[in-house]
Amino acid sequence: MNDSDQSAARTARPKRADAQRNKKALLDAAAAIFVTSGVEAPVRDISAKAGVGTATIYRHFPTRADLIIAVFRHQIEACAEAGPALLTTSATPHAALAQWIDLFVDFLVTKHGLATVLQSDNAGFDALHAYFIDRLLPVCTQLLEAAAAAGEIRPDIEAYELMRGVGNLCIGADSDARYDARRLVGLLIDGLRQPH
Amino acid sequence: MNDSDQSAARTARPKRADAQRNKKALLDAAAAIFVTSGVEAPVRDISAKAGVGTATIYRHFPTRADLIIAVFRHQIEACAEAGPALLTTSATPHAALAQWIDLFVDFLVTKHGLATVLQSDNAGFDALHAYFIDRLLPVCTQLLEAAAAAGEIRPDIEAYELMRGVGNLCIGADSDARYDARRLVGLLIDGLRQPH
DNA sequence: AGCTAAGCGGAACGACGTCCCGATTTCGAC
DNA sequence: GTCGAAATCGGGACGTCGTTCCGCTTAGCT
Numbered sequence: 001m002n003d004s005d006q007s008a009a010r011t012a013r014p015k016r017a018d019a020q021r022n023k024k025a026l027l028d029a030a031a032a033i034f035v036t037s038g039v040e041a042p043v044r045d046i047s048a049k050a051g052v053g054t055a056t057i058y059r060h061f062p063t064r065a066d067l068i069i070a071v072f073r074h075q076i077e078a079c080a081e082a083g084p085a086l087l088t089t090s091a092t093p094h095a096a097l098a099q100w101i102d103l104f105v106d107f108l109v110t111k112h113g114l115a116t117v118l119q120s121d122n123a124g125f126d127a128l129h130a131y132f133i134d135r136l137l138p139v140c141t142q143l144l145e146a147a148a149a150a151g152e153i154r155p156d157i158e159a160y161e162l163m164r165g166v167g168n169l170c171i172g173a174d175s176d177a178r179y180d181a182r183r184l185v186g187l188l189i190d191g192l193r194q195p196h
Numbered sequence: 197m198n199d200s201d202q203s204a205a206r207t208a209r210p211k212r213a214d215a216q217r218n219k220k221a222l223l224d225a226a227a228a229i230f231v232t233s234g235v236e237a238p239v240r241d242i243s244a245k246a247g248v249g250t251a252t253i254y255r256h257f258p259t260r261a262d263l264i265i266a267v268f269r270h271q272i273e274a275c276a277e278a279g280p281a282l283l284t285t286s287a288t289p290h291a292a293l294a295q296w297i298d299l300f301v302d303f304l305v306t307k308h309g310l311a312t313v314l315q316s317d318n319a320g321f322d323a324l325h326a327y328f329i330d331r332l333l334p335v336c337t338q339l340l341e342a343a344a345a346a347g348e349i350r351p352d353i354e355a356y357e358l359m360r361g362v363g364n365l366c367i368g369a370d371s372d373a374r375y376d377a378r379r380l381v382g383l384l385i386d387g388l389r390q391p392h
Numbered sequence: 393a394g395c396t397a398a399g400c401g402g403a404a405c406g407a408c409g410t411c412c413c414g415a416t417t418t419c420g421a422c
Numbered sequence: 423g424t425c426g427a428a429a430t431c432g433g434g435a436c437g438t439c440g441t442t443c444c445g446c447t448t449a450g451c452t
Contacts, residue, residue, distance in 0.1 A: 013429095015429090015430095016417085016418055016419080016428095016429060016430065017418075017419090018417070018418070018429095018430070018431085019418095019429080019430065019431095022430085022431085042407080042408065042409085043408080043409065043410085044407095044408080044409090047432095052431075052432075053431060053432035053433055054409090054410085054411095054432080054433070054434095055410090055411075055412085055430095055431070055432065055433075056430080056431060056432075058409095058410070058411080059430075059431085064409095119367055119368050121368060121371055121372075124409090157379075157383070158374070160374050160375070161374065161375055161376065161379065161380065162380075164368075164372075164374075164375050165365055165375075165377075165380040165383075168364045168365050168367050168368070169361055169364050169365065171315055171364050171367065172315050172317060172360075172364070175317055176317075176360075178354070178356050178357065178360075179356070179357055179360050179361075180357065181361075183353075183357065184357065184358075184361040184384065186387075187353070187361075187384055187387035187388060188380065188383055188384050188387055189387070190386075190387035191382075191383035191384055191385070191386035191387030191388075192383060192387075209398095211398090211399095212398060212399065212448090212449055212450075213449070213450090214398095214399070214400085214448075214449065215398075215399060215400095215449095218399085218400085238438080238439060238440085239439075239440065239441085240438095240439080240440090243401095248400080248401075249400060249401030249402055250401080250402070250440090250441085250442095251399095251400070251401065251402075251441085251442075251443085252399080252400065252401075254440095254441070254442080255399075255400085260440090320440090
């Protein structure tokens, strides 16, 4: 409902009303199903809940990644925007980094199965991977560089590697009471500190 | 070839010769396929390579976990036995822990897809999870307790959580040149150090 | 050699992702 | 209002995979 329906309308004919309705129904259905059954729920479940045929889901969201991105876009954007903000409000860059990573972890662990799918080398999820990288990697890089410039952390760690590691640590964090991803991520961020 | 064929022979009739042959063929085929296609390779690929029917694989290995365990049992045992040994040969318990974790990581990252499947909450892999816990958790606990007793690390970390975290960090470590699981695991072990 | 049951192979089934195609609906033009 | 082209739809069809079933084969004992 943001770019494709408005900016595209200037160059091409707008989508038909029923198509827009179906797209929204699919987004709502997917959001609901994702909460109960995780992001890997069968396509048929989602299309059934939305009251449309299975092909309709592919028409609006060619890959499952597109659907997942559409459902979570707002939250990912919020996370991206929180990065620079934290840098100005926190006592030190390392504190800002830690808080931002916390936000990221919170997002991942509350979305059933999202962390799993994010690391999957399944080709169908390439777009999801790419979107996260596009949107969050620059933010993480900025925080990391600020902390490195302040001499708080060792400078030899790449943002990509850190984010991937954090994402990995979040896998299965729901569904296992004995495993607290937040604590391990905290350890990892601690380990980042410059030994001085 | 270890217990089920000998100790079981005392109480029950030994397996037929062709059954033993097929079991070995399946193990060899699985080992080969796991290297090329990962541990999640289709059942049919494995049975085809072994020259047997698909049902035969289920007869010998009721779940995929059983097959994976059988293929890697020797290496897992070796890893388990290395723990106490490292404790006596290393300078400090923390060094022993770090070296042992290194062995564990090496094992995981060189077995295509094993780390992924190890964390999967898929019911079919319960036995694999259980086997790792059974065999390696006590070893890790011993190392962790020795390091904690020496005051080298914070005492509030569970072996289960650590192993799970390390396993998670190893996911997808092959197939991504920009991601070095070893380095992140090293960071995590560093973060474990007691702040003194 | 003959018997018996352990063991076998591959067809069959269900779940799933994906694609195709005839039917339906929308909406601008008149 | 109504009409027709184009957009869109629905659900059935197909391929893949895990798993199970069942009639046949064969090892191993007598």
